[in-house]
Amino acid sequence: MFTDDELVPISALAQYVYCPRRAALLFLERQWADNVFTVEGRHVHQRAHRTNLRERLPDGYAIHNLLLKSERLGLVGTADVVEFHEKDPAGPRVTVVEYKRGKHKRSKQTEYEVQLCAQVICLEEVLNIQISRGTLFFAKSKHRYDVECHRTLRTIVEDTTQKVRQLFQGTCTPAPQYGRKCRGCSVIDICFPKVVSRKNVQYYIKHIVQE
Secondary structure (H helix, E strand, O other), rough: OOOHHHHHHHHHHHHHHHHHHHHHHHHHHOOOOOOOHHHHHHHHHHOOOOOOOOEOOEEEEEEEEEEEHHHHHHEEEEEEEEEEOOOOOOOOOOEEEEEEEEOOOOOOOOHHHHHHHHHHHHHHHHOOOOEEEEEEEEEOOOEEEEEEHHHHHHHHHHHHHHHHHHHHHHOOOOOOOOHHHHHOOHHHHHHHHHOOOOOHHHHHHHHHHHO
């Protein structure tokens, strides 16, 4: 059993998979900065959370902004939309839908899949059922992409939860690793990945010593 202080936000898993330093800046140091991507993303989620009530579907109903929690893993968060398909010809099923601002890419977006699978795991525990997959909805392309919540992905969720909890219990923000992901990151001007990276610091110290 985890105390409230030990609970890990589901959203922190996605941030950690994307970049451990970003997760620390957001959740440990409480740093934040907007860019066009975060603003667009917030608008997408606001639309998903617009009612927090039931929405009728042709074969059932959907609930917006549903609170989720896993006592086993110590996770907490909300699902943008959970669909209950009661009249599906293949049988009743439950689908977790996570909204994203952009469009589905050919390259794997592991951070999204980990976040979605974590929501599925929490909902399974709450409802005491098995859910085999979830869905990512990309607002820009209006595309739904199903994600299989297989054993490997579930293991990644569990391992990442432990790593994030350890990060939160510590006081050290990981060093930056500059890469392609940094270009679109909203906290790049707070992180200073090129300046603070270990390689640049070592170069700076060596340069000072030589002088």
